[in-house]
Amino acid sequence: MTLLLALAACARPECSKPEYDRAECRVQAESALARLVTSAGVDVRFQEPGTEDLEGWSAKGLILHGEDGALVARVNTLGEFLITLDGEPGETVELVVDNVHPDAPPLEGEVSSEGLRRVLAVTLGTEPSRIEGSLPDGACEASYRLVAGGDIQTNPLQFRRIVQDLHLEVERADEAGEPLLGFLMLGDISEYSLAAEFEQILEILQQSPVPAVVIPGNHDVYDSQDAVFNRHFGPGNLAFDVCDSRFVLLDTGSGNIAPSVHGRLPELIGEGGGQLLAGFHHPLYPGQRGAGWTAEDQSELVLAELAANDVDLVLSGHLHMRLEPPWSPVPEVIVGTLGANQGVGAPDYGVLRVSLDGGGGQATDWCFVPSPAPGLEASPRSEADPVICPELR
């Protein structure tokens, strides 16, 4: 009994010691990094879109001082977002909002824009200033598209080619009347969790024609002392709406999701109504490929929760290939094809195109958009599932 009392006395708050190789501590890091108070006392926060309760904040992005000292808010969701600024009334704050769709309407106080970046000059009032972002006008009138993929690791140059090819994908989407709204990146964007690797990927993403939402993989989170992924990309546990669809993308970099995120799963999944898409780095059901979650018991519980909410599509990476696991009990696509090593044989690089019905219907369709490595004319796996998009065969 004495020993038990002694142990209880040794208890400390969760993550009071840095252990960022644990999923739970990254939850705390992403929460902390979604708010910043400047030296002048300006309080900048990401909030739940549409909320009137501004007491707290929400991990929807990353707020930091950029290299030139500018205040930067990197949005890590698609669709609507809300940033609040609070400080001395009458003070003007310069804020760069990054990772916003180029066709989205101008933001409050916007003075210029280039690519995915908006530069704002916000004059503070007596109430917190609200910067509300949204999708491009008309994006939800008909169908729209997203692209998805994971696993860059040691091959950022191939990833650069894939990002450049996204400009062609935007043209194809526009021709089809289905705007391309974003890029879902499913982890393993680095090999060694190094800041320099993440900076290189951020630099490449500046060339992207659409915003990229990024979650971590096992290669991105094994520095226990530094939440290096979150410091560069923001939250790895995300839930957001695009038109009528709900997206739930979670951090499985440590082979599990944080228990607290598991506890918030119904809240993250939301009320439903439209399509539900989930994304992880580790496949929810890897079949016999030896690449599942370490916490396989937890992955089954998450699978049950998603299935109970009629999930329309589960996306993941980790396996450096494209695959629709044949025994999967839910619609599932593995697409770890952003450049990482694929072993012997010619590699099969590219992204998954996902088409969704913006009008509240249930149509979800997907196909593969190859970005062949230099020296290859086409994908070496022409017959694999998911199939190559018809106009690209």
Next chain:
Amino acid sequence: MRVLLLAGLAVALAVEPGPSAPEAEPDRVVQDARNRKALRRAGAAGILVGGLWWLAWGDTLHVGDPASLLAGMGLVAAGGAVVGGSVDLLADGGLPLDQRIHSAPVSLRAGPGGSSILGESAPPGLGLNLGPGLRLGEGVVLILGADLRSDLGRTVDVDPRVQTSFDSALSHLAWGWDLNPELRLEPGVVSGGGEGNWQLRLRPWMRQRHHSLDYLDGSSRQVRRSSVSPQLGLQWRLSGRQAFAAYVGPRWDWTSWDEGPERELLPPRLGPIVGEARYDIHTESLGWTPGGWSTRGRLRFSYLHDSFDGAGMDWGAAIGFFGPLVLRYDHMFVAPNRPLGVQTGLVWTMGQGGGVGLQVGLQHMGRSR
């Protein structure tokens, strides 16, 4: 470089470490050493083939389970044989059949609870294990394996977001059962030979786990996970006190949950391959035998290629590929002229989701299984 390191490890494990105990019976000593040498080489080959499979396919892992399985089993085979060789240098390699110990016919197992995180709780676990053996004939034994387990309370995890008050985010209670009967056949004994060196084993491993989850928003979910995994196993008695066993088989999973009064069921599916490798070293008396009691023990080093209960070995970025390594020591205490003994066991499941457990059971002074 990775290939060279892998080849170096395999060669190191395959090398003969030296002669065995010189005072033991020469023929048996030589045969025991040969057995271990063969197992070491087989284990090294498993590591090499599994590792090369990985390196060749990268993280593409075309049917990656067998690669991890081979490497894990190879590690137990080669590592066990190296440790076993050292043990035989210190002790006589032989041990009479009736002095080897086996899993207790009935035992209770407890795992400690406790959490070092403020506001969280991790309850202790309790299990009842049944494993009586029935001799169906010469060289044919049936072990009636069954296991019941439950958390003795709810696991509580807090919400660590800095803008919250660290309230409970998830409360979880788990319980379940295993049915694990095992048929053991010794072909040498069946055909009229003496003690068999090889034993064929068949086990249909059925498991079910129940999970009761209370979420942050006040909602709850009841989930039931089931699996069946028919496995084929082989035990090789390498010497009087040492044995290696390996099992492998497919696994089918199905998961269901409560939806109001209804129960929804996902389609059954083929899961990951299940495999297990064990290396057993039996020991004699500790030298401390109060009141004429006799004692004997067994050290078991095993790799379980299965993460059904959420345990697995992760290293750096190698996450989710391997099941747990398990180190187990059982010790039996027998009073003079009594048919029953007390058997205690200490189990350490290494890796993520692992832990330690203590087992206490009753063992009869029976014959070898």
